Amino acid sequence: xxxxxxxVVLIVLQGPEVSFPASQGLSTALLESIQQHQPExxxxxxxxxxxxDSLSLGALIKCHIAISNEGGKMTVCGxxxxxxxxxxxxxxxxxxxxxxxxxxQAIARWQAESN
Numbered sequence: 001x002x003x004x005x006x007x008v009v010l011i012v013l014q015g016p017e018v019s020f021p022a023s024q025g026l027s028t029a030l031l032e033s034i035q036q037h038q039p040e041x042x043x044x045x046x047x048x049x050x051x052x053d054s055l056s057l058g059a060l061i062k063c064h065i066a067i068s069n070e071g072g073k074m075t076v077c078g079x080x081x082x083x084x085x086x087x088x089x090x091x092x093x094x095x096x097x098x099x100x101x102x103x104x105q106a107i108a109r110w111q112a113e114s115n
Contacts, residue, residue, distance in 0.1 A: 007040035045103030047078030
């Protein structure tokens with residue numbers, strides 16, 4: 001599900017696992033959302049997700065690069081502690097902005113810090 005307001009887009013991933021074949025479409029969907037909405041900040045809410053496969057992680061990196069090239073930012077939010085730890089092991093926490101806050105809370109915090 002995609003929700004956009006102003007320069008902020010929230011994408012909510014649904015389901016406990018994003019793996020093949022769903023992971024193949026994830027990159028396309030994320031990149032299309034960036035192109036369509038041109039957000040200043042993209043929030044990807046993974047509150048319902050417990051596992052991402054390697055193709056899904058690649059999609060997150062592609063999305064991060066695409067939005068960074070347009071001058072925007074991306075936050076992967078709603079991460080459970082085990083997912084955050086797995087991303088840290090792969091050093092993706094150095095590349096991606098991560099938070100355990102669900103999407104709407106992460107957006108509210110970002111907006112408060114931006115003012």
